[in-house]
């Protein structure tokens with residue numbers, strides 16, 4: 450395995466023709482991005498039943514499966530764990546996924562988003578036994594699970610299932626490496642202990658790492674003006690020995706080209722660079738009000754349908770740049786046109802599902818205080 454082969458195309462955030470409708474994938478741009486990615490010698494696509502409301506799989510069929518020989522690409526798909534209601538559902542979803550993708554086997558198949566509540570569902574529906582059977586029958590070449598919880602739970606899951614799986618997909622980046630809630634480092638070390646491959650998701654923490662304050666951008670520029678912030682984050686993850694795939698979710702051609710360059714001319718992270726990233730992680734950690742990765746899992750669970758990540762995104766922006774347009778966006782777009790953050794009933798339903806272990810109701814309360822309860826500079830704007 451070379452460093453180059455570690456670059457995977459994450460298909461959770463594809464280009465869209467309508468930014469408010471995730472099912473409107475910009476197929477023409479995606480096709481061109483796939484062509485560029487494949488021409489540069491990369492071949493791994495990661496999707497799930499849920500991404501883009503099911504359209505991510507269809508978009509991959511159109512861009513990849515119908516345009517390239519089957520042996521020239523790899524596809525990873527994931528069981529929608531949260532939607533399982535019976536043992537029979539395993540087969541129902543797998544058949545649907547194969548049909549959407551237009552393939553007859555998966556290169557990699559995961560139980561999606563293992564956390565405390567969804568692990569219970571997967572176990573109730575015998576999903577780990579089911580994916581083991583998929584591998585035995587050749588429906589999946591390699592199997593595993595994607596994980597969104599702490600190291601304590603991962604240890605329990607691996608003690609039970611490490612023998613039947615090949616891979617764990619982890620959230621791993623320099624901001625979460627020592628984070629006490631995400632515990633990327635401890636989780637990675639557990640996988641190494643069990644001799645498992647690690648595939649990396651969220652190497653940019655859903656954009657938090659690159660959408661950093663100007664001061665941090667300037668630090669990166671001073672450190673190395675020729676390399677993007679994203680390139681450092683991808684190299685951080687891909688430099689680890691057990692990491693075999695690093696996913697990047699790209700919706701712009703320029704991001705794809707930058708990532709291609711990073712992996713084509715890959716250099717493992719030096720000690721000096723590691724120390725620099727450690728400092729940047731500390732700075733960034735102190736500057737991010739809410740470490741939301743905008744994965745959207747909470748919205749599906751919120752009975753009030755509060756657009757939680759949109760509020761957190763604006764809140765973070767307002768902390769770093771308390772400008773009039775941000776406050777206008779809050780009042781005119783979000784609180785007026787969608788469900789106000791103040792509609793949170795503190796039911797707590799979302800808490801188990803947050804991939805970043807954020808206390809969502811508490812943080813929404815801060816959002817309201819910030820924008821609505823007199824702390825907002827908006828009141829003084831004309």
Ligand code: SF4
Pocket residue numbers: 750751752753754755757792793794795796797798799800809810813
């Ligand atoms: S606690 Fe608030 S944000 Fe979370 S699910 Fe309940 S109403 Fe929605």
Ligand code: SF4
Pocket residue numbers: 740741742743744745746747748757758761802803804805806807809
């Ligand atoms: S609050 Fe948590 S679950 Fe919701 S989008 Fe952000 S990271 Fe994802």
